[in-house]
Amino acid sequence: MDRILGRMTITIKSALLIVIMAVVALIIAVLSYDGLMVSERHGETMRNASERATYGERANGLVMSVVSDSRGIYMSADSAKAEKFAVTLMAALDKLGETMAAWERAVPEAQRADFVPVMAKAQEFIAFRSELVRLGRTEGPAAARAYGDNDANRANRKAFNDQLEKLAVQNAAAVEAGVDAMRDFHDGRLLLLLGVAAAGILLGLAAAGFVAIAGIGRPLGRISGAMETIAAGTDDVTVPGTDRRDEVGVMARALEVLRGAQATARRLGEERERAQVERLKRAEALERRIQGFDREVVSILSEVDKAIRHLQDTASTMSGLADDLRGRAGSSAAAAEETSANVQTVAAAAEEMAGTLREISNQVVRSTDVAAKASAQAEGADQTIQSLAEAAGRIGDIVRLIEDIAGQTNLLALNATIEAARAGEAGKGFAVVAGEVKSLAGQTGKATADIAAQISAIQAATERSVEAFRAIGGTIDNINEISTTIASAVEEQTAATGEIARNVQQAAVGSQEVSTTVSQVNRAADDTGTAARSLAQATDLLSAQAGRLRHDIDAFLTDMRNQSLSAA
Template identity: 45%
Template structure:
């Protein structure tokens, strides 16, 4: 790869590689120094937070000691550290909140809030009560009792425990930051050492590569040029094919070698050419004699072939004429067949229209038969209702007949009672006789009506049976009509298929007629081509004779020369 790179580019490339390595070393060093700086800033911030935590703890201890001194001595001057401790607690708390906001540590913020809450509870529930109780003689023991039971100590111990956890967390951050500093410094030293060694190794490697890629090829080329000047043309030119300045020098030396070899080859070729020229003259004489013999035989064959072509052309011309005549006859027959097929197509189309009309009428008959079946069913229902009404009338007549029989019995009883009554019952007997007569007439009338109702019922049943049979016949007609409609549809489909096939046959007949026309035209063209072949074969015979004469003259001239 480097052999194809020019020397003017190799040197800057080597320098660029070394610069890139040093730049990488510098970049890594800068990155690690930045980490060290960040770690130092974290340690400083953590030290400040530890100091504020310590101040917060000191303020709590000062307040606790002040309370104890006041409880023991009863001297209010002991409360001065208590008040200053409250101020110091507030100042340290403000500083810690600022530190927490900068570090954004949720756990530390939660611990600080717990400390503040415990401190407020201690002040409100214990310390303030103790100070207030110490202000009166009768409550001094109450204040000291609170201290004795450890009420305040529990709050202070909890606050100190939270402060110790905060210190532990901050010390852990300090240790982590110190570890980061040590790691960054170690990596920086390692990168600087390794980078320096790598840069030195790359520089040495590039120097060796450049020396081998430039100095060694030039030395080998100088040796090759010396041997070439001494006449050694077998020497291989080194560095040929390279794309740099050394390759250009090698190409120039190779051109010099090729020209030297070419000059010697040209001298040898001139000597060989003279020898070949002498041999060529002898060979030409031999070839001329052979050519004469071959051409004479060839011309004789050409003349014979021309005569054969003439006979074949005449035969082709006669065949083309006969083909044209037969094609004309076939075209006429195809035209007649096309007309017949068109007539069949028209008849098939008319048959299809007729079958379509039959299908429409059969469909209409099917509709009418269906409607007739529905009407017969409705009539059957009406007659059934009439039969039921006749049955109900029969029941009424039977009831009237029963009433008439009862009335007749009553009239008979009345007649008997009237006969027993004598003259007093004569009028009643007359009425009973009339009632009996009316009952008898009613019985006879009901018997006549019953016989008529029986006739009506028999007639109604006969009508129901007849209407049922009519419905069955209509349903049979409907089924037959459906079968006929299906058969008509099949016939219509078959007729359509026939019409389609007839159309295809007509198209085929037309295509046959067209193809016969094409055959006739092709036969005419074949006849014309046969005539042209005949003419060309005659001309070929003439040309063959002329060629034979020209070749004989040419050979005489060659022999004379």
């Protein structure tokens, strides 16, 4: 048993006691619940018996009311006076029927057979009294009295009352028996609960006492003895209970550790004395290493200091170069911007010149077209005038026939008018002559001499017109040649202007690239200056850190010497 208790912690032991008490409480709860259910069943039985007793008393009262109202009908002088008794009697019969039906539903299944004759008597009583009321209403109180006021009816009513009384006695006996049974059950169940509670309390106390003595007190006593022995300085004692798994085992193992630590401390004290001599030797060797390390660190820090100064000089030089590069880049940027502006101006002028040349070329083309049209028209007019000269020569030969062909003169004048319209501006003079011809055609009969003179004038004017139109044709040809020359020159100039515009555009792109490159150089100069300043700051920080490193190394070496002396 002690081994079993040694495997359980105090928590488990306490939980075991709690479980025992919980089991006892559960048993008590189950018994109490069962008693409650049994009491509920007894109570239901008693309530049912009491309800049936109530129905019996109510049925007896209704029977007495029906009998009283029946006598009222008997004693009434006529049907009208008997009606008030008939109404109350029928209401009582209805309530009696409802009461008997409810009573029947409340009767237990085992007693239904005994209740069947009672229900039969009740139905017979209700039917008989209903017929009595019918006779009193229809035939009069005398007929009702003759039907109901007799010994047979009274015997029937008495038998019904006897059955009701019998049931009432049975219900009263059932209620009393239920009360006695419930009282006996409660008394027995109370004794059982008290016994279980007492047994549970005794069992819990016994278990608690056993656990406290065998599982806690006795093992602690043995550990206490071992603890006193160890406290006295004895290490070769066996600590009891180290194999236990409870808190006592934890204490025993802790005491075993303490015993081992005490033995180890004594052994270490002996070893400490031997190690003291070795420590002094190591301290001397450490001092020698510290001195050598100090010399090495001083040499390294000197080299670091030289490198820092060199970095500072380099950073200063880089900063100066960056400033100079930034200035030169600024000048280059200004020049590049000015060049870009000039190139843009030239490009705009070249574009404008190209537009002007394109417009001149268009005008020259249109002038050439107009000159070609004018040349064609001049050739047409020349041919017309040649025809007119020939016609004028023939007119001189046929003057004598003018009178005969006066009718045809109008047709000739019409043709001359059409030819003048074709000649355009050059044919205006010929149109005047045609008009005169029309007029002369109307005056043919007046004077042929005048016609001859006019013909001479026409011939002279015709010769001059021919010469003028030939001169106009030559001028138009010259205009065509000049227009062709101008068109060729304009095309060459347009091509040259386009080439200039392309070259200017390339120059603009180049100047823009120069400006971009100068901006990049300027940014690079700024980055170089920033890097130089960062390098200067880094060298200053490195110099400060080197100083702190020297200070920390000196402090470290001093601490090492002090620790070495302390250890010694």
